Amino acid sequence: MSKETVKPDDRELIERFNNGDQEAFETLVTRHSQRAYQIAYGVLRNPEDAQEVAQDVFVRVYKALGSFRGDSEFTTWMYRIAMNLARNKYRWKRCRGFQKEFSIDATLESDDGSSIKYELPETRLGPDEETDLQEFTDRINKELYNLPELYREALVLRNVENLSYEQIADILGCKLGTIKSRIARAREELRKRLQL
Amino acid sequence: MNMDDSKKMSSDCPSKEILSSWHDGEESKLSSSIENHLEECEECTGTVGAYKKIDLAVQDHLSVSPENLVESILGACKESAEQPASKGFKLLSGWFKTAAVASVAAVATMIFFGTGQVKNETADSSTFKPYGVHEGKAELASIPSVAVPAGGYSSSMNENEVTLTNVLGEQESNSGTTAAKVLVPVHVEHVWIVKNDERQSMLQHLETIIPKGVKFEVSQAEQGDVLSVSLSDQQLQNVVDGLNRIGGGLVSPTLPQPNQTDRVQFTGRMIDYRSTFVSQE
Numbered sequence: 001m002s003k004e005t006v007k008p009d010d011r012e013l014i015e016r017f018n019n020g021d022q023e024a025f026e027t028l029v030t031r032h033s034q035r036a037y038q039i040a041y042g043v044l045r046n047p048e049d050a051q052e053v054a055q056d057v058f059v060r061v062y063k064a065l066g067s068f069r070g071d072s073e074f075t076t077w078m079y080r081i082a083m084n085l086a087r088n089k090y091r092w093k094r095c096r097g098f099q100k101e102f103s104i105d106a107t108l109e110s111d112d113g114s115s116i117k118y119e120l121p122e123t124r125l126g127p128d129e130e131t132d133l134q135e136f137t138d139r140i141n142k143e144l145y146n147l148p149e150l151y152r153e154a155l156v157l158r159n160v161e162n163l164s165y166e167q168i169a170d171i172l173g174c175k176l177g178t179i180k181s182r183i184a185r186a187r188e189e190l191r192k193r194l195q196l
Numbered sequence: 197m198n199m200d201d202s203k204k205m206s207s208d209c210p211s212k213e214i215l216s217s218w219h220d221g222e223e224s225k226l227s228s229s230i231e232n233h234l235e236e237c238e239e240c241t242g243t244v245g246a247y248k249k250i251d252l253a254v255q256d257h258l259s260v261s262p263e264n265l266v267e268s269i270l271g272a273c274k275e276s277a278e279q280p281a282s283k284g285f286k287l288l289s290g291w292f293k294t295a296a297v298a299s300v301a302a303v304a305t306m307i308f309f310g311t312g313q314v315k316n317e318t319a320d321s322s323t324f325k326p327y328g329v330h331e332g333k334a335e336l337a338s339i340p341s342v343a344v345p346a347g348g349y350s351s352s353m354n355e356n357e358v359t360l361t362n363v364l365g366e367q368e369s370n371s372g373t374t375a376a377k378v379l380v381p382v383h384v385e386h387v388w389i390v391k392n393d394e395r396q397s398m399l400q401h402l403e404t405i406i407p408k409g410v411k412f413e414v415s416q417a418e419q420g421d422v423l424s425v426s427l428s429d430q431q432l433q434n435v436v437d438g439l440n441r442i443g444g445g446l447v448s449p450t451l452p453q454p455n456q457t458d459r460v461q462f463t464g465r466m467i468d469y470r471s472t473f474v475s476q477e
Contacts, residue, residue, distance in 0.1 A: 029269050037265055038258045051262055055272040056445075060389055062273040063474070064447035067387060081447060084454065088443055140253040158220065159254045165222050173455045184216035187247050196246035 010074040018066055025065070029058055032075060035160055036082040042156030043086035044093075045145050053089060057082045072170065079163075079171045083153065090149070136194075143193045151186035154179055208233065209240055219247045384432070384452070386471045388444040398444060398473065405438035407431055423471040432467050444473075 008016070008027070016024035033054055040053035060081055068077065144152060157168045165183075169176045190196075210218070210230055217223050218230045234241050262268070390398045399414065402423065406412050412425035427435060433452045440446065440454035 025273070026266075026270060029273075030266050033265050033269050034261050037261045041260065042254075042258050047260065047262065051265065051268065054265060055269050058269045059272050059276045060445060060447045062277065063389070064387055080453065081445065084440065085445055088440075088445070092443070136249070137253045137256045140250065141257050144254065144257065155254065156258065159251055160258060162220075165217070165220070173453050180217050180222065181213055183220070184213040187216050187250055188212050190250050191243070191246045194250075196249060 011070060014065055014068060014070075014074060025062060028061075028074070032078055033058065035075075036078060038160045039079060039082045039156060040086040040089075042144075042160065043083070043090050043153060045141075049089055049093075050086070053082065053085045056085055060085075076167060076170050079157070080173075083157070083171060087149075087153070139194055140190065143190055146193070147186055147189055151182050151189065154182035155186040158183055209237060212243065215240060215243055216247060219244055219251075383468045383470065386436070386469070387447050387474065388439060388471060389447055389474050390444050398439070398442060401438070401442050405435050405442075407434075421473050423469070423473065425469050426466050427469055429467055432469055435469070439471075 008024075010028065010031075013024040013028050017028070036057045037050050037054040040057075041047065041050035044050050044053065057078065061078060068074070144155075147155070153172060154168060157163050157171060163171075165176050165179045168174075168183075169179045172179065174182075210226070210233065214223060214226065214230070218226065223230065234244065388398075399421075402412065402414070406425060407427075410425060410427065410431070412423060415422050415424065425435075429452075436446070436452050437454050446454060
């Protein structure tokens with residue numbers, strides 16, 4: 001099989017990185033960083049915190065990849081780190097009262113009091129559709145973070161990459177039946193709260 | 197359920213859990229019967245429609261990501277790799293060495309937590325070593341040997357994880373599709389990364405996390421400071437959960453992982469656990 005014509009899989013990239021190929025690590029980051037960010041964002045709701053977690057995830061991956069033995073898929077391992085770091089940060093901030101609600105369109109305030117405008121990518125819909133979806137997304141945005149943490153984590157993982165229940169169970173360290181129940185309860189809660 | 201509801205909503209209706217997992221493509225065996233049911237039941241059709249709408253909105257909500265994400269991550273990785281040990285990743289051993297020079301007594305207090313279980317001589321500067329041995333009164337249980345099953349371990353599992361068939365000679369499984377797992381008494385290694393300002397509390401918490409009476413040792417190694425302890429599989433799971441709760445980031449894929457108590461079947465067997473702590477500023 002020619003390597004020139006086939007995209008290297010994660011295991012091959014890890015092997016290359018462990019043999020000194022830094023570009024292999026860049027490929028891993030390019031391939032998976034958005035998912036790490038989305039998981040963190042789904043848990044934390046704060047773009048800055050999510051970016052910090054995504055950076056932290058890959059710094060840790062970078063340091064630990066040499067000892068990665070491939071007992072699980074790279075993505076499962078990386079998602080698990082992302083979820084653990086995001087969860088830790090969420091709980092740390094919640095304990096200290098820092099976890100507060102804000103809109104994704106809101107102007108954030110930096111430590112020195114100056115404002116930060118966080119740039120979001122353009123949406124892909126037309127103006128009318130965008131308005132409708134945005135309105136509903138804003139409601140989801142609010143209610144998603146009112147869900148119990150365990151329900152939200154499962155629903156976020158399901159929607160980040162259409163992960164199977166088995167993969168989600170592996171990442172969260174739960175039984176498959178537990179994941180099935182958490183996702184269903186998350187949806188039911190949202191359905192009730194949004195009166196759908 | 198509203199009894200006046202004229203729509204079909206009866207015991208024939210699948211549960212919300214089934215509808216939700218069918219919506220996710222996880223109910224292949226029931227798929228055709230659910231599809232048939234949805235053709236007749238407005239209530240369930242509406243429920244599934246709501247799930248679709250919710251998923252679309254959640255996906256839209258999660259679709260944001262900064263444009264410079266990859267660059268910022270690579271920058272952070274590069275920075276951490278280029279930083280000398282004093283700025284980036286610091287081995288805990290450095291902290292111990294500095295503390296030893298500054299104040300032997302203070303370090304001894306920090307390492308040994310000032311409990312009655314500490315050997316007196318370890319707090320003496322003349323015998324001070326840059327690592328601590330914490331001794332309890334209880335005798336360590338011996339680590340039993342485990343015979344490798346005749347057929348070897350399943351190819352899909354590593355030596356830290358085998359089915360009950362392999363260990364106990366009888367097949368057991370959970371109600372779901374995930375096979376029951378059990379920790380076996382082998383050597384398990386973990387690497388935890390902790391923030392620099394949290395390392396002290398991480399070490400101090402070891403005493404509260406590790407069961408009383410169990411001897412553990414913190415020693416220096418090239419990669420970081422190493423916790424060595426022998427625990428039953430149940431105790432080890434609790435220790436891992438405890439370290440996770442106080443902010444450690446587990447980067448090792450080997451079992452056990454945090455919050456897996458409902459997935460692991462405990463046998464009470466002993467595991468030789470070695471955990472390396474690396475700190476990050």
